[in-house]
Amino acid sequence: MDSFKESFLIAFALISSGDSQLFEIVTLSLKVSLIATFWASLIGILLGVILTIFRFPLRASITILINGLMGLPPVVVGLLLYILLSKNGLLNFLDILYSPTAMILAQFIIIVPVVASLSLEILSSFYEEYRDQLQVLGVGKRTIAVTLIWEGRFRLFTAVVAGLGRAVGEVGAVMIVGGNINHVTRVMTTSIALETSRGDLNLALALGIILVSIAIIINGVLLYFRQVSERLDGNS
DSSP states (O other): HHHHHHHHHHHHHHHHHHHHHHHHHHHHHHHHHHHHHHHHHHHHHHHHHHHHHHHTTHHHHHHHHHHTTTTOOOOHHHHHHHHHHSSTTTTTOOOOOOSHHHHHHHHHHHHHHHHHHHHHHHHHHHHHHHHHHHHHOOOHHHHHHHHHHHHHHHHHHHHHHHHHHHHHOOOOOHHHHHHHHHHTOOOOOHHHHOOOOOOOHHHEEEHHHHHHHHHHHHHHHHHHHHHHHHHHHHHO
């Protein structure tokens, strides 16, 4: 018990002292996750808009696929991406294996279905509500898309935040394609796994405290925008 307490005290000391190794790992983690979330949000919301507004033969199949991919195991994403990016893979010419770019790509693939599925659900509910009015006005598809995104902006932001939460806590895929290389591709989740296996609980606990704090902040933001959206819906 004393050693456990001591590890926690050292972990808090590392955080408060601004340990360079610790914050290098945290900074890279946030950089990778934020970039992946940004691009995944653009594609995910675009897919949500397309599937909401347009009717085409494969729409139902694509919707089922996107919903199914929400539960795609990250290690499978990492494995497939590793095969594609490795020396004999189809994408080996990119030369990004064991780099932050490969980690961003892995998280992007994992997050897109999450954002797309949630966006489709959000936009569809607004489309059902405003469809008759939009049809009477005779507006084009582009105007409809802009209107839906604007009306659902707070709910859509919750989808983006949910994607970010999934990205920050991801470990399997980034471990496989990033390689957990010190000062290059070592992020919070992979560092926690590594330092725990080494028996260095001090750094692992410090990173764990920061990771949990980030998760709490993300969920707080998520709750806030949900409440904002509910208040707006109640006033409309």
